[in-house]
Amino acid sequence: MxxxxxxxxxxxxxxxxxxxxxxxxxxxxxxxxxxxxxxxxxxxxxxxxxxxxxxxxxxxxxxxxxxxxxxxxxxxxxxxxxxxxxxxxxxxxxxxxxxxxxxxxxxxxxxxxxxxxxxxxxxxxxxxxxxxxxxxxxYTGYPMVRQMREMILNGELGTIQKVDAQYYQGWINPIIHDKEKRSSTWRLNPEKSGISCCIGDIGTHAFDMLEFVSGVKIESVLADLNYLYSDNKMDIDGTVLLRCSKNVKGVICSSQIATGEENSFIVKVYGDKAGLKWEQENPNYLYLMEDGKPLRVLKPGHSYNSELSLDGTKLPPGHPEGIFDSMGNIYKGVAKAINKEPYNHGEFPTIIDGVRGMNFIEKAVESHQKGNVWVDIENVD
Structure with missing residues (x-):
């Protein structure tokens, strides 16, 4: 066997x-x-x-x-x-x-x-x-996202001041503007998708990613969502302002009607010493930005990266790694947990990430429906 x-x-x-x-x-x-x-x-x-x-x-x-x-x-x-x-x-x-x-x-x-x-x-x-x-x-499985997390945990950015995530796609354009199509796809059916399309599908990725890499918790949100048509019950675009722990503020912008965009997921975290930026469509590059210094580009596979990043790197430097590798790293972490082997808690998102993600989706919709007001994210253990 x-x-x-x-x-x-x-x-x-x-x-x-x-x-x-x-x-x-x-x-x-x-x-x-x-x-x-x-x-x-x-x-x-x-x-x-x-x-x-x-x-x-x-x-x-x-x-x-x-x-x-x-x-x-x-x-x-x-x-x-x-x-x-x-x-x-x-x-x-x-x-x-x-x-x-x-x-x-x-x-x-x-x-x-x-x-x-x-x-x-x-x-x-x-x-x-x-x-x-x-x-x-x-996306938490990408080696350079894991490097971003470890650098922030190690204090290399200093005190975190600002978090920012943008996730833009344009795939729903051919559907949303056709009444018959938008009425028949399961993605826009609340009975099959829940109360949110855009925030539930990709906004929740941005929410989890910001908490994963930055170490801060999002505590309150103020959302402005776009449904585009009166007969459409599901958001397909939205902007969410964030109030986080440690007096950090931020924003999540997500859209499925950003014409021409494919899968543009950009994550930025700024501290008082430096900032980091990562783009999903160019996942091998992590940009380190410091006042008065040249922009530095960190890449996977090099010895300067963290143990967590290197553990998720399968190829020598200069060989692209992509979304299959990212998902593979998550499966690898789950395997360690199932086999009761030691593992880093950054190796796979847990049920708490899922619970907080659902809370975020509902609070974003609630904020919009109440007239774009601040609502609190509950703390879950």
Whole structure:
């Protein structure tokens, strides 16, 4: 029997981008073996996809409940250990909650749930289950994002004064301006996506990233969201002002109607000694800015980087690493936790990140609906 962690996958079949991202990431460090799952609710598509990617079909199940029922019949040494949830948002909570109740480890796409209340329930379930839970805020796995975090933790920026994140995409333009399309896509359906599209999909990445790298906690938000059309119930653009711990202030700008933008995620943190800037579309460059000194560019793989950054670097300097590597680093961290090996707490986002992310989404929408007022983010442990 292989000593690899036995992985099951829910969703992510067909031409799903997120599906191939997770499958490649899980294989990257030879820590996991995909042994079963439910890739599609349609049986023919489900079993056909399993054959397409070369999986034995004896553990491809007709639905989620059958997966749990049949896997629990197997000896513990054979059953699936961890399940990745790659389904539409509204299925995240019921699936994750039942998996935890039955002793499985969980890797969950974001947003973790569709409501903050569900997120808190999930956190309580995890406390009882005592298993491993990760939320795939993928960008935290980039080596130079991890370097950014470590430099800030080590005080190289001095006292943090300002945090800033911009996440711009333009993909929803062909959908939002067509009444029939915007009424039929699940992304703009509150019953399937929750109360937010843009903030829930990409704004939450910015929220988690700023807390991850800066070490400050976002305590209050003031949001101004854009729905563009009166019949559209989901935000597709928004600006959120931030009040953080340690008297730090900041801003998150996110948009899915930024025409021509692909995946422009830019993170900036400024201290009284220096500033750092990272851009997702050029992830190998971390810019160090200091008053009166030339701009310095830090790159992955060099000995001047932190242990956490180097642990997530697989190639020699000068060889690009990308989003597959970033997700792979998260899977690697989860594997260490499942195997009870020592790991850095920056190696994968936990359920607390997911809970805070859901709180942020709801508070941003609440702030907008109340006339753009400040509302507090709750502290969760």
């Amino acid at each position: 292989s000593n690899k962690i036995r992985l099951g996958i829910l969703g992510g079949g067909g031409d799903s981008l997120i599906g191939i991202l997770h499958r490649v990431a899980s294989s990257m460090y030879d820590k996991y073996q995909i042994v079963g799952g439910v890739f599609n609710p349609n049986w023919e598509d489900n079993i056909g996809f399993a054959k397409q990617i070369g999986l034995p079909t004896n553990r491809i199940y007709k639905d989620f409940d059958t997966l749990i029922e049949e896997e629990l019949k197997l000896p513990e040494s054979e059953r699936i250990q961890v399940v990745s949830i790659l389904t539409p948002n509204f299925l995240h909570f019921p699936m994750a909650n039942k998996l935890l109740e039955n002793g499985f480890h969980v890797i969950c796409e974001k947003p973790m749930t569709t409501t903050y209340e569900e997120a808190k329930i999930l956190n309580q379930t995890l406390k009882k289950a005592q298993t491993v839970f990760a939320v795939t805020y993928t």
